Amino acid sequence: MTNFTFLRPVLWTENLDETILFYTSILGFTVLGKNEDWQWASLRKDDVQIMFSKPNDHEKFDKIGCTGSFYFNVNNVDGLWEDLKTKAEVCYEIETFEWEMREFAVYDNNGYILQFGQPVE
Missing domain, CATH: 3.10.180.10 (2,3-Dihydroxybiphenyl 1,2-Dioxygenase, domain 1)
Known part of the structure; x- marks a missing residue:
């Protein structure tokens, strides 16, 4: 295997x-x-x-894009939110979700969605 x-x-x-x-x-x-x-x-x-x-050249390229997002687990999501909320375009603001994750998302310069989350204790 x-x-x-x-x-x-x-x-x-x-x-x-x-x-x-x-x-x-x-x-x-x-x-x-x-x-x-x-x-x-x-x-x-x-x-x-x-x-x-x-x-x-051999790749079929139409435009930059992704059909999903990239999820980063971090250990201080609130601190990161405070740092990033004015430095990057916000996709959605920080929130605690029913699946017991506190998270937010921003767009990078290419338009990729970067999500950052931390389990709620």
Whole structure:
């Protein structure tokens, strides 16, 4: 049986430098690697890693988009909300939901929805 050990999504962007700036200056990620020729970068914050790239010529590319969202579990959702609510476009404000998660969501510079949540104790 094969064990899956890690998921690191590769998200498309039309502006790699703008995306790196959003994730490093607003969310506190660091750049692990970047290749200008490939228009690719790998970023990390704590245990989370995301790669970004411009779509390759062989990929069917119409526009940047995602049919879902990216959910980040954090340990201080209220503090993060206070920090991000004026720095990023808000998708929905912080709220405690019936499934016992306190969460909110913002859009990144590409329009991807980034949700941040913490279990309610």
